[in-house]
Amino acid sequence: MITTKAVLDLHSLLAKDSTFYGDLFPHVVQWRGEFYLEDGLHRALRAALHQRSVLHARVLQVDDSGGVAPAADEMGAQ
Numbered sequence: 831m832i833t834t835k836a837v838l839d840l841h842s843l844l845a846k847d848s849t850f851y852g853d854l855f856p857h858v859v860q861w862r863g864e865f866y867l868e869d870g871l872h873r874a875l876r877a878a879l880h881q882r883s884v885l886h887a888r889v890l891q892v893d894d895s896g897g898v899a900p901a902a903d904e905m906g907a908q
Contacts, residue, residue: 856887
């Protein structure tokens with residue numbers, strides 16, 4: 831997965847209720863076979879720190895023409 835954020839907010843990462851006011855799932859865009867983490871870096875990092883091998887995410891698949899295809903609700907973290 832490729833992140834699109836350059837900065838991580840440690841307050842969001844360490845907050846116990848970090849997903850209380852937001853979406854429970856990170857947002858990922860799949861384009862040309864790559865997964866781009868658009869939102870939810872703190873959730874992905876928390877999963878990695880807990881050594882989880884799967885990250886549930888909302889995935890938007892975009893083709894080269896800019897069209898959107900139906901996507902799966904989860905993907906394996908790499």
